Each structure stands twice: as C-alpha cells, then as structure tokens.
Amino acid sequence: MRGRALMGRAALVALPLLGILVWYLVDVIARPPAWMLPSPQAVASTLWTEHDRLWFHAQATIGQALLGLGLALVVGLAIAVLISASRAADRAIYPWVVASQAVPILAVAPIIAVWLDYGAAQVTVAFIICVFPVIVTGVDGLRSTDPALGRVARTLGASRMWVWRRVTLPAALPALFSGLRMAAVFAVTGAVVAEYVGADRGLGYLTEISTSQFETQVAFAAIAWLAVIGIALFAAVSGLERLALPHRRHSVRPAWRTRRGLASAASSALGDADAEPLAARRRQG
Amino acid sequence: MSEAPRIAVDDLWVGRDGRDGPIDVLAGMSLVVEPGEIVAMVGPSGCGKSTLLGVLAGLEAPSAGVVRLDGVDRPDRLGGLALMPQRDALLPWRTALDNVACSVGWSSARSGDDESRAMDALARVGLDGFEDHYPHALSGGMRQRVALARTLASGARAWLLDEPFGALDALTRAALHRELERAWRSVGSSVLLVTHDLDEAIVLADRVYVSSLRPGRIVAEVAVALGRPRAAADTTRPEFVRLKEELLGVLASTEAVA
Numbered sequence: 001m002r003g004r005a006l007m008g009r010a011a012l013v014a015l016p017l018l019g020i021l022v023w024y025l026v027d028v029i030a031r032p033p034a035w036m037l038p039s040p041q042a043v044a045s046t047l048w049t050e051h052d053r054l055w056f057h058a059q060a061t062i063g064q065a066l067l068g069l070g071l072a073l074v075v076g077l078a079i080a081v082l083i084s085a086s087r088a089a090d091r092a093i094y095p096w097v098v099a100s101q102a103v104p105i106l107a108v109a110p111i112i113a114v115w116l117d118y119g120a121a122q123v124t125v126a127f128i129i130c131v132f133p134v135i136v137t138g139v140d141g142l143r144s145t146d147p148a149l150g151r152v153a154r155t156l157g158a159s160r161m162w163v164w165r166r167v168t169l170p171a172a173l174p175a176l177f178s179g180l181r182m183a184a185v186f187a188v189t190g191a192v193v194a195e196y197v198g199a200d201r202g203l204g205y206l207t208e209i210s211t212s213q214f215e216t217q218v219a220f221a222a223i224a225w226l227a228v229i230g231i232a233l234f235a236a237v238s239g240l241e242r243l244a245l246p247h248r249r250h251s252v253r254p255a256w257r258t259r260r261g262l263a264s265a266a267s268s269a270l271g272d273a274d275a276e277p278l279a280a281r282r283r284q285g
Numbered sequence: 286m287s288e289a290p291r292i293a294v295d296d297l298w299v300g301r302d303g304r305d306g307p308i309d310v311l312a313g314m315s316l317v318v319e320p321g322e323i324v325a326m327v328g329p330s331g332c333g334k335s336t337l338l339g340v341l342a343g344l345e346a347p348s349a350g351v352v353r354l355d356g357v358d359r360p361d362r363l364g365g366l367a368l369m370p371q372r373d374a375l376l377p378w379r380t381a382l383d384n385v386a387c388s389v390g391w392s393s394a395r396s397g398d399d400e401s402r403a404m405d406a407l408a409r410v411g412l413d414g415f416e417d418h419y420p421h422a423l424s425g426g427m428r429q430r431v432a433l434a435r436t437l438a439s440g441a442r443a444w445l446l447d448e449p450f451g452a453l454d455a456l457t458r459a460a461l462h463r464e465l466e467r468a469w470r471s472v473g474s475s476v477l478l479v480t481h482d483l484d485e486a487i488v489l490a491d492r493v494y495v496s497s498l499r500p501g502r503i504v505a506e507v508a509v510a511l512g513r514p515r516a517a518a519d520t521t522r523p524e525f526v527r528l529k530e531e532l533l534g535v536l537a538s539t540e541a542v543a
C-alpha cells in the first residue's frame with residue numbers, strides 16, 4: 001500500500017521533471033538565444049530574484065480571477081435556479097446562454113477593455129468565461145434529483161421550500177462542483193486574456209510586456225506562477241467539495257460534521273482522548 | 286362503528302400511459318381503513334398497489350374517485366399520511382439518524398427532543414449503533430429499516446407501508462412485526478400495509494384485501510379474527526392455515542383472470 005502510494009507520488013512529478021529535462025537538453029544542445037528560450041536555471045533564478053515584481057502582478061491576477069469566479073458562482077447559480085424552476089426561463093434564456101459561447105471571448109475582450117476600467121474589464125472577462133460551466137452544471141444538477149426523494153419528504157410533512165433546500169440543492173452539489181472546478185481554472189485564463197488587451201498590472205500584462213522587451217525569462221516565470229495559481233484554485237474547489245460531501249468518502253459521519261463533534265474534536269486537540277460523535281450523543285441522550 | 290373511517294377510498298380510477306394509449310391501473314378501487322386498524326393488501330405484481338399508496342399520500346391525483354380522511358373529502362392530502370415507499374428513498378447525504386430526524390422536526394435546528402425521538406425510532410428497528418452511518422454504508426435490509434423508522438417517527442396518524450419488510454430475513458422480519466405492532470398500538474395509528482407475504486398479512490392485519498390485476502380493484506376482503514399479539518408460531522394453527530388457504534384461493538383466481 002505504502003509502496004503504491006509512493007509510486008503514485010513519483011509518477012505525479014515524473015512528467016514535469018521530464019519536461020524540464022527536455023527543455024534543459026534543448027537549451028544545452030541547440031543553444032537558442034535567451035530571448036527566444038531562456039534556460040531552466042535562468043527562469044528558476046528569475047523566480048527568486050524577481051519575486052517582488054512577480055508577486056505584485058500575481059496579486060492583481062488572483063484578485064481578478066477570484067472576483068470573476070465568485071460573481072460567476074452567484075449569478076450563474078441564480079440563473080441555473082431560474083432555468084431549472086421555470087419552463088419559460090428555460091425556453092427564453094437557456095438557448096442564449098449556449099449561443100453566447102459561440103462568440104469567441106478573445107474577440108470580445110478588447111471591446112470590454114474599451115468600455116471598462118482596468119481591473120473591472122479583467123473581472124468581467126473572467127466572469128463571462130466562468131459563468132457558463134456554472135450555469136450548465138447547475139441546471140443539470142438541479143434537474144438530476146431523484147424525484148422519489150422529495151416525494152417521500154412531502155408525504156412526511158415537508159414543505160416545498162424544505163424539499164428544495166434540503167433535497168434538490170444538495171442533490172445538485174456534485175454536478176455543480178464539477179462545473180466549479182472547471183470555472184476555477186477558466187477564471188485565471190479569463191483574467192489573463194483581458195490583461196493582454198488593456199491593463200496596467202497582472203501576470204498576463206507582465207508576460208506581454210516582458211516578452212516585447214526581450215525579458216523572456218520573466219515571461220516564463222510569470223507563466224509558472226499562473227500554472228500554480230490555476231492548480232491552487234482547482235485544489236481549493238476540490239477541497240471544498242470534499243468538505244461539503246462527506247458521504248462520498250466516508251461510511252460513517254466524520255467527527256467534524258457534528259456540532260458536538262466539533263466541540264469534542266477541539267477537546268481532543270486539547271488532550272481529551274474521546275472524540276467520537278456517537279459516544280458524545282449517547283452521553284447526552 | 287360510530288367513528289368515520291380514517292381512510293375511505295371510494296371508486297378510485299387512475300390511468301397510466303400504456304403502449305396502446307392510456308390504461309386504467311386502478312379501476313373502481315374502494316376500501317376503508319378504520320381508526321386504529323391494520324389493513325393488509327395483497328395482489329399480483331403490477332396490480333397497482335404502489336400506485337394506490339401514492340394517490341392516497343397525495344402525490345398524484347386520481348382521474349376519478351374520492352378519498353376521505355376521517356370522513357372529510359381531502360383532495361390535498363400531502364403530509365396527512367406517512368408513506369414508506371417500496372424503494373427506501375433515503376437522502377444519501379444524511380446519516381441514518383438525520384434521515385429519521387428530518388421527518389420528526391422539519392427544520393435544520395433540531396431540538397434534543399427530536400433527536401432522541403429519532404434515536405428511539407432507530408433503536409426500535411434494531412439499528413442503534415448505526416445512527417452515524419450514511420445510507421450507502423448500510424445493507425438493503427438496514428436501509429429499509431431506516432425508512433420504516435422514519436415513517437414510524439413521523440407522527441402521522443396513518444401509515445402507508447409498501448412492502449416494508451421485503452428485503453429482510455425471517456428472524457429480523459418477525460422481530461420487526463412485533464415492533465410495528467408495538468408502535469402501532471402506542472400511537473394508535475391506522476396502517477395500510479402492502480405485502481406479498483400472506484403469512485405477514487395474516488400475522489399483522491385485522492383485515493386483508495385482495496386486489497386483482499387489470500383491472501386493479503378489490504376482489505376479496507378477508508377478516509382475520511385472531512387474537513393479538515400473534516406470533517410466528519401461530520402460522521401453524523388451523524385457523525391461520527385456513528385463512529391462508531382462502532387467500533391463496535382468491536389470489537389464484539385473480540391470476541387466472543389476468
């Protein structure tokens with residue numbers, strides 16, 4: 001088991017290592033000029049020496065991506081609820097949501113940059129890219145509920161609102177999280193695309209400027225940052241999903257899911273051995 | 286009986302889409318469940334038993350017919366009769382306890398009282414120790430028992446049970462028969478029990494209806510005049526055997542018609 005896990009870990013880093021090795025060999029053998037292809041060492045040292053500059057621009061991109069993603073979540077979910085709840089909205093809105101994806105965002109971004117201030121334009125483009133997967137997976141999720149679940153709850157006295165909040169919405173979460181994971185990665189792309197066409201900061205802006213100034217190693221360093229940001233957002237959404245859907249990974253409710261469990265987890269952290277939610281409840285009952 | 290029946294079904298018709306246009310699944314179904322009575326219903330598979338329970342619970346409107354609860358015509362019955370469906374319909378993201386508790390108190394902020402009522406219901410069906418398990422981690426029979434506990438804890442005055450013991454072994458089933466009888470006695474509820482098991486029908490019910498397949502209607506009603514509590518051992522008593530033979534005879538004739 002342990003050996004397998006270690007092998008898995010090793011395989012995970014093997015691919016990027018291989019990529020860097022090829023990059024290194026190309027650099028050593030073909031000796032391209034640094035403005036065309038900087039060496040891995042040069043990029044690594046740039047990551048270190050230019051850390052302040054990179055971090056300044058990274059903050060801008062992260063902020064725009066997160067804002068766009070957050071807006072897309074709120075607005076996309078609201079639209080998904082509307083579409084799944086009303087036939088009229090389904091007919092009137094959904095086709096346009098799909099059709100809007102036929103318009104290439106690269107073509108629209110410059111116009112948005114003309115209309116909006118620096119910053120707002122980036123958030124808007126990130127939002128436009130992210131909102132689509134949120135709407136589509138939200139609608140699918142909200143429609144995927146097994147109707148029997150809500151029906152039984154209704155016969156036992158639950159209100160329509162209860163069924164929506166406690167049955168329909170939770171049943172939509174797995175699909176919605178798939179959409180959110182996609183959206184998390186798209187958000188970074190959206191912000192960067194908009195930085196190309198009009199911005200005074202951000203990793204996309206930095207990439208463009210440093211390429212035109214033959215500081216290619218800085219552009220490479222910025223791209224490395226972008227990759228890390230995308231992966232981190234993806235991982236964060238996956239982590240949230242794991243917290244929100246404990247029944248997918250656990251047979252028994254984990255201690256942190258109960259209010260008393262939280263208390264007992266805290267007390268066990270302070271040295272109290274008994275942190276089992278069941279036992280806690282027994283003592284109460 | 287001076288009191289109005291708890292459930293009175295009068296000339297109920299329910300249509301469904303068939304291959305050659307609509308077919309009548311229930312065609313003139315009439316029955317009553319008196320207050321404090323356990324009534325069993327047996328009939329061939331597909332004769333419309335689950336459909337009837339769905340209509341009674343208020344999930345579906347019949348194309349014709351009246352359903353009275355306590356003598357009142359109630360077209361909107363949702364929440365008045367607790368349904369235990371043939372499939373357990375547990376919420377996968379809630380633990381066994383939370384699935385039961387949601388029918389006790391319909392709010393997120395449950396009182397400790399609701400929780401102990403739910404715990405009691407789980408203990409009744411032999412599932413104490415499994416309250417923190419998610420449904421996917423329970424066996425089919427255990428899930429069925431959680432669903433039964435949810436129904437018993439609901440506080441409704443009538444329970445509609447759709448093959449509640451179908452997935453259980455003989456011993457667990459006998460134990461749950463006793464628990465159902467005890468819960469029924471203590472709440473004073475009325476029960477309409479759909480089952481395929483004639484022994485189960487006779488052990489639990491005051492009366493047994495036999496329904497026919499296409500058209501779905503009651504073809505026989507057999508009163509079970511045996512004292513309570515009844516035990517599994519009673520199944521070999523002559524009265525019991527005679528009742529069972531009578532039911533088997535009626536069922537065989539419904540099959541012949543179909």
Ligand SMILES: Nc1ncnc2c1ncn2[C@@H]1O[C@H](COP(=O)(O)OP(=O)(O)OP(=O)(O)O)[C@@H](O)[C@H]1O
Pocket residue numbers: 301302303310329330331332333334335336337371
């Ligand atoms: N959603 C549906 N659409 C069309 N026909 C249906 C639908 N649900 C049930 N039926 C039909 O209605 C009839 C009665 O179904 P029902 O589930 O009530 O039978 P049942 O008596 O409960 O059978 P069983 O004992 O096998 O559970 C069946 O012939 C079935 O094909």
Ligand SMILES: [Mg+2]
Pocket residue numbers: 334335336371447
């Ligand atoms: Mg059925």
